[in-house]
Amino acid sequence: MSDAELTVEVTGPVATVVIHNPARRNAMTATMWRQLPELLDRLEPDPDVRALVLTGAGDAFCAGADLGDLAELLDAGDASIAVAAEERLARFAKPTIAAIRGACVGGGAQLAVACDLRISTDDARFGVPPARLGLVYPAPTTRRLARLVGPSAAKHLLFTAELIDAERALRIGLVDEVLPADRLAQRLDDLTATIAQRSPLSVAAAKEIVDDRAGPARVAWWHRKVTSSGEAREGVAATAERRKPRFAWQAPTGD
Known part of the structure; x- marks a missing residue:
């Protein structure tokens, strides 16, 4: 070093x-x-x-x-x-x-x-x-x-x-x-x-929005990802089953 x-x-x-x-x-x-x-x-x-x-x-x-x-x-x-x-x-x-x-x-x-x-x-x-x-x-x-x-x-x-x-x-x-x-x-x-246990989609979206880097189109994109990614379905299922969620979403490279 x-x-x-x-x-x-x-x-x-x-x-x-x-x-x-x-x-x-x-x-x-x-x-x-x-x-x-x-x-x-x-x-x-x-x-x-x-x-x-x-x-x-x-x-x-x-x-x-x-x-x-x-x-x-x-x-x-x-x-x-x-x-x-x-x-x-x-x-x-x-x-x-x-x-x-x-x-x-x-x-x-x-x-x-x-x-x-x-x-x-x-x-x-x-x-x-x-x-x-x-x-x-x-x-x-x-x-x-x-x-x-x-x-x-x-x-x-x-x-x-x-x-x-x-x-x-x-x-x-x-x-x-x-x-x-x-x-x-x-x-x-x-x-x-x-943090590592939480939804990476939720965390990434929150960071962009809090930092004022997400305009209306980008916010709408994030909401569509909630449905298409399955993150919300997994989070709700994990809560109902009283287990840790298995969040798997990853941001596309270069996104």
Whole structure:
């Protein structure tokens, strides 16, 4: 393993992507920003993968973008490789969960906010530092943050560049759960196991609709799939028979 890279491990229905750059508290290098969409492109069509966990190696999630690559990111603006990686993560067709320990700052917060759910340890710290560096946060990133935590909380993070603790992050909606460090792994196992048991059709449709990526025609398509896929028949039958459902629908490749 090199000092700075993303690694992937698939265990059962869960793919875990690990940000690994220990010398810089898992800061994302240009190579890593480029690597993330490629990994997601490979994992998304895998029928065995029902959920994806993004986390950092060791005691940090991600301390941001590697400042050695700052010039490249600034020159590209909203067309940067960091924004492209964020957007690809947000569009990943299956549920994504950021498992956060320690620092989740700048580019780390950018990636965490692009996930569907965020679970952190109680010692995690969060920050959005562009105002401390004289930078302009990318517009897609800023809007996604504001949709998640609301305009006022987003402005506080952006205006002050202050670090906030996990308790405040939970209060403003930046994270969904806060746990002691020794309970994080078990909670992730339980949560991903639950998601993996649910209808992938229901989950995929819900994600598109919540993210406002499904217009009327697409919503109608999803409703037709409920009938043609047999997912609802299986769910009702399983409930009546008091057994676990055997959901088998898979999104067509490239859909």
